Amino acid sequence: MNNVKRIEIVLESVHDDTVVRMIRQAGIDGFTMLRGVAGSGNRGGRDADGLTDVFQNVCFIIAAEADACDRLLEMLRPLLNESGGMCLVSDAKWLKH
């Protein structure tokens, strides 16, 4: 099994094409995307009851080598700075096949 970085990005779905472009520019050739994700963060996303489901978000799950991960994070940082959202990175093993 290969050591990889697991990158998880949640942001408003209006930015999904931008993130796909960044993934490809970072040299990463595969990703998983979950649509219809609800979220609440410090930028808003609450309805009258203080609860959720106001924004439609998308969640990307990406496995990448450390170098490609760094390239993606550098591109993501200004986007998340402007639009909010979450990006978590953790260590994982990729089952080679």
Place this chain on the structure above:
Amino acid sequence: MNNVKRIEIVLESVHDDTVVRMIRQAGIDGFTMLRGVAGSGNRGGRDADGLTDVFQNVCFIIAAEADACDRLLEMLRPLLNESGGMCLVSDAKWLKH
């Protein structure tokens, strides 16, 4: 990047408001929620073929400091004890922006 705990909770969707309340009480100001999640566990969730999709579950993904994580887990434990469900905690890095 900040060290955080990544908390993943899967439980029946009837409990989603309770979990949102616990997240806020723990002092965590953001989370991601996936609806329409299928699951099967040792409490049931199997149809006549022994397969899945019987219960509609919800999956929360939360990033929190270690202290806030501990507070949330203490609140979650009795709920999961009563209702079943899964809670996984792992180490992650949060991309600051």
Place this chain on the structure above:
Amino acid sequence: MNNVKRIEIVLESVHDDTVVRMIRQAGIDGFTMLRGVAGSGNRGGRDADGLTDVFQNVCFIIAAEADACDRLLEMLRPLLNESGGMCLVSDAKWLKH
């Protein structure tokens, strides 16, 4: 909390029953499944614009002891070899309840 392996499998949804069978054969008694997952990988999954959503995938999230994890990975490897897909394994803590 118990040390477990968190296994995340993304593959075409036509294989979901096969994966459920493998999970049970490995002696794992619970799992979470997300449907309607979009993906793009080096086996295809791109439309005319080079973007995504061509394949309907399913994402499994599984927590297992190390031994059961190894048994599942051995069964999964030939399936992923033939059909493509992604399998990531990471360390996590399971909240006992």
